[in-house]
Amino acid sequence: MNLIDVHCHLNHAQFKEDLPDVLNRAKKAGLKAILVSGVNPPANREVLQLAQKYPVIKASLGIYPIDALGLTPDAAGLPHHQGKINLEEEFAFIEKHKNTVVAVGEVGMDFFWAEKEKTFAEQAENFRKIIRFCIKIKKPIVIHSRKAEEECIDILEQEIKNKEIPVIQHCFSGRKSLMSRAAVLGHYFSIPPNILRAGNFQTLVRKTDIKQLLTETDAPWLSPYQDQKNEPAYVLESVRKIAEIKEISVDEAADQIWENYERIFS
Numbered sequence: 001m002n003l004i005d006v007h008c009h010l011n012h013a014q015f016k017e018d019l020p021d022v023l024n025r026a027k028k029a030g031l032k033a034i035l036v037s038g039v040n041p042p043a044n045r046e047v048l049q050l051a052q053k054y055p056v057i058k059a060s061l062g063i064y065p066i067d068a069l070g071l072t073p074d075a076a077g078l079p080h081h082q083g084k085i086n087l088e089e090e091f092a093f094i095e096k097h098k099n100t101v102v103a104v105g106e107v108g109m110d111f112f113w114a115e116k117e118k119t120f121a122e123q124a125e126n127f128r129k130i131i132r133f134c135i136k137i138k139k140p141i142v143i144h145s146r147k148a149e150e151e152c153i154d155i156l157e158q159e160i161k162n163k164e165i166p167v168i169q170h171c172f173s174g175r176k177s178l179m180s181r182a183a184v185l186g187h188y189f190s191i192p193p194n195i196l197r198a199g200n201f202q203t204l205v206r207k208t209d210i211k212q213l214l215t216e217t218d219a220p221w222l223s224p225y226q227d228q229k230n231e232p233a234y235v236l237e238s239v240r241k242i243a244e245i246k247e248i249s250v251d252e253a254a255d256q257i258w259e260n261y262e263r264i265f266s
Contacts, residue, residue, distance in 0.1 A: 001255075003254060003258070015220065036051070104133070183207070193235065
C-alpha cells in the first residue's frame with residue numbers, strides 16, 4: 001500500500017528526541033509522503049529544513065490565523081512568532097521556495113481562540129490575501145477552520161473560481177450541510193486517525209465521495225490511542241475506518257486515497 005499523511009507537525013517539540021524512529025515506523029507502515037505543515041515564519045523554516053533532510057517529508061508552509069493576528073498560539077511545542085505576521089514578506093519567502101513547497105497551509109480562520117466580533121474583518125482580509133497568493137503561485141491550499149467553517153467556505157467560494165487550485169479541508173468539523181456544500185465546490189477532506197472515536201469524521205466519510213478524501217494525522221494531536229501521541233504511521237487507522245464505512249477493502253481505500261493525493265499535488 002501507498003499511504004499519505006497530508007497534514008502533521010513533525011517539527012513539534014514532542015518529536016525532538018525520536019523523529020528518526022517515527023519516520024522509520026511510517027515507512028514500515030507504507031507512508032510514501034508526509035506533508036509537514038508550518039504555522040508561522042520560524043515554523044516554516046523548520047519545515048523546509050526537515051524536507052531537505054528527509055526525502056519522505058514534503059513542505060507545506062502556512063500562516064496560522066491566530067499567529068497572523070499576533071495572538072498567543074493555541075498550542076505549546078511549535079515555534080512562536082512575535083507580533084503579527086507580515087504577509088507580504090512571508091509570501092515572498094514561500095514563492096522563493098515554491099519548487100520545494102507542495103502546498104500552502106495551514107491557513108484559514110479561527111473563532112475558537114479568537115473572538116469573532118473583534119477579529120473577523122482582519123482574519124477575513126488575511127485569508128483572502130492568502131488565497132489570492134495561492135492562486136498566483138498555483139499551489140493547493142490547506143484550510144484550518146475551527147469554529148469558522150461557514151465563514152471559510154463563503155470566502156473560498158468567492159475567491160476561487162472554476163477550481164483554480166485544490167482546497168483541502170483539514171480536520172473539517174462543520175455541520176452536515178456545510179460538508180455537502182464544500183464537497184459540491186470540489187473541496188477535499190483529510191481524515192485523522194481519531195475517526196475511530198469521532199462521529200463527525202465518520203459522518204463526513206459517509207457523506208463524501210472517496211475521490212475527495214485524503215488521510216492526515218495532525219500529529220502529535222488527534223491520536224487514535226488514548227494518552228499516546230499521534231504519528232504518521234497511524235494514518236493506516238484512518239484508511240481502515242474509511243474502508244469499513246465505504247464497504248471496500250483496505251487496499252482499495254488506500255489506492256484511491258493515493259490516487260487523490262497524486263491528482264492534487266502532481
